[in-house]
Amino acid sequence: MGATAVAKSGPSGAVARSIREGTRQRIVDAAVQTIKERGFAATSARAIAATGGFNQALVFYHFGSVNDLLVAALDRTSELRMSRYKAAIDPVGTLPELLAVASEAYREDLAGGHIKVLAELIAGASAVPELKAQIAGRMEPWITLTEEAVERVIAPSALAPLVPPRDLAFAIVSLYLGAAMLTHLTDDPAPAESLFRTGTKVGGLLELVTLSPASDPG
């Protein structure tokens, strides 16, 4: 029934699964690269197959539909980047530190085009209703990740009662998405680069100010 032939625990289970998974990985990687290079609207089964050097029917054999493959592609980049961000964010305790490591990780994203995949899929989802819910659901971990980092760093400061971490997280994720779109549109990383520096400076100022809130009560 289902187009995706399920590995039904055959005799050579282990080997077969590894071959299978290897191919699936190749296909997913080709899909990711195609989205990065050509954008959602140009990412067809044939374009993906051409990128990866395999037959387009293989997409349907392994994933059933292009949409399902795109979701798998999003999961793949998301997973890779999520672990990268977690590792970078985990040890930080202050706002300027957070801004510094977040800037660095984001720099990698811009160069590697990871967030572009996300942005392309979000934009493309409005043309493919089946994708909307799936992609929307996959935004939540990012916002949560950001929220937790923000919360941890902001908790001891005077900012905490004023700025709900959830709002700030939403803003930061939005900023990431928008900045990636603009950067890739113009192929010019300079504005984002400049923004990193400014952001770090402002973060320092904010911390300085909010940690000494008693200076000017009037």
Add this chain to the structure above:
Amino acid sequence: MGATAVAKSGPSGAVARSIREGTRQRIVDAAVQTIKERGFAATSARAIAATGGFNQALVFYHFGSVNDLLVAALDRTSELRMSRYKAAIDPVGTLPELLAVASEAYREDLAGGHIKVLAELIAGASAVPELKAQIAGRMEPWITLTEEAVERVIAPSALAPLVPPRDLAFAIVSLYLGAAMLTHLTDDPAPAESLFRTGTKVGGLLELVTLSPASDPG
């Protein structure tokens, strides 16, 4: 030669031109609406014609190609929104005021889907190289508008030397784009709404703090 029949100052110039412009307007409006409702990837000549209730050949008669029509559509929404933002921003002189009117105008955008058109075209442009440069060029006025407003409001404060208005403008435009994408993805205006309130509060705090920089020089 050119597919777009040029109005060559015929005998009945005025009437013909007004008829012509009226129809062009209808087509452009249909294109804008189609992008809003169905997204870039689903905005074909036939989809636009169906939205506007005319024949798809009319698109090519008046605009020569779908791409040219899409650019015209972007110009139309941009023009409408730009004048709206200018009118709202013009009279303000302080940061909290600016945040308040910008929030209000942006609220309209989210409800009306105007920025979605922009975001869809930016994302779609990477699939259609001919569009990239055209759309990239049309981002500049937005950044400039934001930059000027930011500069005016920030100039008297202690923030000015720390935050280049250009950087802040880039960040704000990015934030607008990203927030619009997320909002339309989830069909939930609540996070953006909450962000407006928080942003206004933080703006007030920033102004309070930066206008009295002498309180804590150490």
Add this chain to the structure above:
DNA sequence: CGCACATTTGAGCAGTTGGTTGAGTCGACT
């Protein structure tokens, strides 16, 4: 080896795309 099954392929399907064409309708102007 030969068997069974997973994987991969190329050809093909129906449907959609951008864009064109040609014949015909309409209304305003001369």
Add this chain to the structure above:
DNA sequence: AGTCGACTCAACCAACTGCTCAAATGTGCG
């Protein structure tokens, strides 16, 4: 009455889309 620009309409094209399928190829096992 006649011209002309604006417009409609249906048909058409080559190229592309998602997807299917039967045939080929591989792979491990007896």
